[in-house]
Amino acid sequence: QQQQQQRRLQGPRQEAAAYYRDHRVPQRMEEALNALFPQRPADLYGELANYFSKFSKAPVICKLVGRKVLDGVGQPTLEVEIYCTVKNYEKRICSTVMSSHSQIPENALPETTEADEKERSDSVNTAVEWVNESLNTMLRDLKPTDQCTVDKMLGEYFTKKVEEKKEIQKQEEEEAEATLALTSCTPSATALPGKKKAANPGKKVAVAERTIPPAEPVESVLCGSLAIGGTSLAIAKAGATISRIPLYLHIALLKCNQDSPKEITLPLPMVTLLNCEKISPSKLKLVKEVMLIPPVQLSLKQGIERVLDIQKEMMRLLEPPGKAPSPQLADSKKGRAHNTGKKAPPQALKRISHLGCLITGCDNLEQLLLLMQTACNNIGLELGTDMHLAINCAAHELMDYVKGKYEILTGMFKRPDEMVDMYVELINKFPFIIALIDPLRKEDRQQWNHICCALGSKCYLIAEDAATYISKLKIDQNINIPTCSGVVLKYINQTRVSDLIELTGLLDGQRHITILGSPDGESSDDSLVDLAVGLGARFIKLGGLSRGERVTKYNRLLAIEEELAKNRTLREANLEFIAFAEESQPEKQLSDVLPPPKQDSLPPQLSQPALQVRSLPAQLPENSTLT
Numbered sequence: 001q002q003q004q005q006q007r008r009l010q011g012p013r014q015e016a017a018a019y020y021r022d023h024r025v026p027q028r029m030e031e032a033l034n035a036l037f038p039q040r041p042a043d044l045y046g047e048l049a050n051y052f053s054k055f056s057k058a059p060v061i062c063k064l065v066g067r068k069v070l071d072g073v074g075q076p077t078l079e080v081e082i083y084c085t086v087k088n089y090e091k092r093i094c095s096t097v098m099s100s101h102s103q104i105p106e107n108a109l110p111e112t113t114e115a116d117e118k119e120r121s122d123s124v125n126t127a128v129e130w131v132n133e134s135l136n137t138m139l140r141d142l143k144p145t146d147q148c149t150v151d152k153m154l155g156e157y158f159t160k161k162v163e164e165k166k167e168i169q170k171q172e173e174e175e176a177e178a179t180l181a182l183t184s185c186t187p188s189a190t191a192l193p194g195k196k197k198a199a200n201p202g203k204k205v206a207v208a209e210r211t212i213p214p215a216e217p218v219e220s221v222l223c224g225s226l227a228i229g230g231t232s233l234a235i236a237k238a239g240a241t242i243s244r245i246p247l248y249l250h251i252a253l254l255k256c257n258q259d260s261p262k263e264i265t266l267p268l269p270m271v272t273l274l275n276c277e278k279i280s281p282s283k284l285k286l287v288k289e290v291m292l293i294p295p296v297q298l299s300l301k302q303g304i305e306r307v308l309d310i311q312k313e314m315m316r317l318l319e320p321p322g323k324a325p326s327p328q329l330a331d332s333k334k335g336r337a338h339n340t341g342k343k344a345p346p347q348a349l350k351r352i353s354h355l356g357c358l359i360t361g362c363d364n365l366e367q368l369l370l371l372m373q374t375a376c377n378n379i380g381l382e383l384g385t386d387m388h389l390a391i392n393c394a395a396h397e398l399m400d401y402v403k404g405k406y407e408i409l410t411g412m413f414k415r416p417d418e419m420v421d422m423y424v425e426l427i428n429k430f431p432f433i434i435a436l437i438d439p440l441r442k443e444d445r446q447q448w449n450h451i452c453c454a455l456g457s458k459c460y461l462i463a464e465d466a467a468t469y470i471s472k473l474k475i476d477q478n479i480n481i482p483t484c485s486g487v488v489l490k491y492i493n494q495t496r497v498s499d500l501i502e503l504t505g506l507l508d509g510q511r512h513i514t515i516l517g518s519p520d521g522e523s524s525d526d527s528l529v530d531l532a533v534g535l536g537a538r539f540i541k542l543g544g545l546s547r548g549e550r551v552t553k554y555n556r557l558l559a560i561e562e563e564l565a566k567n568r569t570l571r572e573a574n575l576e577f578i579a580f581a582e583e584s585q586p587e588k589q590l591s592d593v594l595p596p597p598k599q600d601s602l603p604p605q606l607s608q609p610a611l612q613v614r615s616l617p618a619q620l621p622e623n624s625t626l627t
Helices: 002-022 025-036 044-053 110-138 147-183 191-211 226-243 247-255 300-317 333-337 365-378 416-429 445-455 497-509 527-535 548-567
Strands: 060-070 076-086 089-097 268-276 289-293 358-360 388-392 405-409 412-414 433-437 460-463 486-489 513-517 539-543 575-579 611-615
Touching (some): 025 044, 060 110, 076 226, 089 226, 147 226, 247 497, 289 433, 300 358, 300 548, 416 433, 445 460, 486 497, 497 527, 513 527, 527 548
Parallel strands (some): 486 513, 513 539, 575 611
Antiparallel strands (some): 060 076, 076 089, 405 412
């Protein structure tokens, strides 16, 4: 009986021995014990766990969870959580919250705003459904480190949804045409007078449209597209977490095909100081944002501190008359004592924009810029040397399509060509402005060419709204944007991490600068900063130094700077302007046609060692010259 029992046990023992031998368990156990004995670690079993963990299977995705949450301005948006199977257990790895973006301008009608809010809510609900059902099943058992495979599957899924939407729209149009054909048999008697009344206004609009290119139609956003962008970014964060590296390094490795960069340059912050509402009682409409760009000689921490000093002085200057000392008394003891008493916040400072900055208004642009100069001078700083300015013009919000002109001040209109002359005069008078964002509509491509030829070697001409959507930027290895220095990219809707990597590589190759920008409805997720650092963006546009969802990102940028400095992998940034040419001709390089710009011909702030002018490779006729 004992022999029978031994024979019964012999089979499982042999199977167990074979099983462990096949997995090299005895050999690795011996190696682990031999390696750890000389160390005699305090936590022996912890070290054994660490030793054997490197032989475990790579984590795979086991579950996606989509959730409807609120962003920084109280609008609904999408959160995506990633769960992986790690060492046979389900584990929550990370989550990401998408930022919402609205195409509705500030002066939109209440009905339009309400319709946009309903559409946004429906889109978030659909995105949650996609994540919890289709994407959850589709991505199961994939490795979170395989970003390309995941993004390819997400792209195919989105394309299928777009085709489904087109089929539905086609059926609806056919049904509407059939209904119209039935009702058109008995035309209304009032139709003719209605047409006559509309004849004269129609002619006016036609005249305006002949003078300027008509506005391009707004790209429709597929309901639920947030799910694609949210899932792609969440997978990237999960891949970084699994690999035990920061997200910015994970993105850099993806862009460099897994070649670890020796040095990383931080993007320069464009810090919004003032938000000039275009619907405010003030006359100035040309400026939407006034932004500060610290000089590259400063560390990020020093630059942020300098911006805060300017912001405090600007708050003091914006106080109502009688409650603040005049600029001449800014440094006097009497003036400082006047501000020490506690009082209610003045009306001008009670409102903080959703961009995280002060809301103000001016009667003209020169008044605004002189105010900026006064604020800097009062604290011993000089614009152009100690701080630079950037202006977001948001010109697409200024166009009066009946007149065919931009309304830059209340009641003052300018044609697109006149806008170019105005900007040239502006930069010549105030050379501390080193960037103009959306100085023209994207449709005014000829004027973009002119302004780049005139000012490209003095400041950045950046397209934000003029860059349209990421999905339309890349067409057959070309950038579908007007002539400009660079573009502002926003991670919204169906944008995938792979899209950003591919597009920034293309922009780098065509000598465009990349700016990562935060959308209007920003969330508390700070992944945008890691994206900007990993992609090698020249600037990052995060808004102002107020509101938690924006300050969180500045704090993340500061933490990355500290980490890179500690690892000695931080490379100093520089500012390089692009010298554009007016025309093009095959097989001609700008450097072959033109001598380099003379340093003494540049504005004072461009003569600093950290600011360089470089020639953009272009195709030019032999008689081309720079304006």
